[in-house]
Amino acid sequence: MRYSYVDAQPPHPGEVIRELCLEPLGLSVTAAAQALGVSRKTLSAVLNGKAGISPEMAVRLSIAFNTSSESWLTQQAQYELWHAEQHRNDLRAKKLVAA
Template identity: 80%
Template sequence: MLMHNPPHPGEIIKELCLEPLGISVTEAADALGVSRKTLSSILNGRAGISPEMAVRLSIAFDTSAESWLEQQSQYQLWHAEQHRNELKVRRLIVA
């Protein structure tokens, strides 16, 4: 079952991981071993969580990589479903 308008994983990182720790984007990017630009793109919803980033986040925040990928998947699927009626798809049925 799809969540109603799930948040982008970047919002979760910002609000539940970085803000409680009181660390900056630069400090977090350094800890994750990525550029500030890369992390900023995720935090601002311009980029998604890749499998590698999911592993990095799981190590840094003692979470599972799967949980980060599931959040990304839910976010993307919900947004794709919003355009379901616009898709030009023909149903294929075996006779």
């Protein structure tokens, strides 16, 4: 699904991981972190929205959950773009036009 800045806030990918990947499989954060080859602290930061999905994490998630790396990066980009759009009027950017 594509979001624009007027749509509802997209979920952080960590929410998606928790609700659609870990919970249905009955996985703890510790077990999932071990399977992903990352620390519990690293995975917990993602799950709690304190860290984003890096390209490396996207590949790890794609391996673990048989998904595409691109889908994880797209979710992260949509989340970040939505937040950036909320501050559009605060930016000091100006429209450029041909002379």
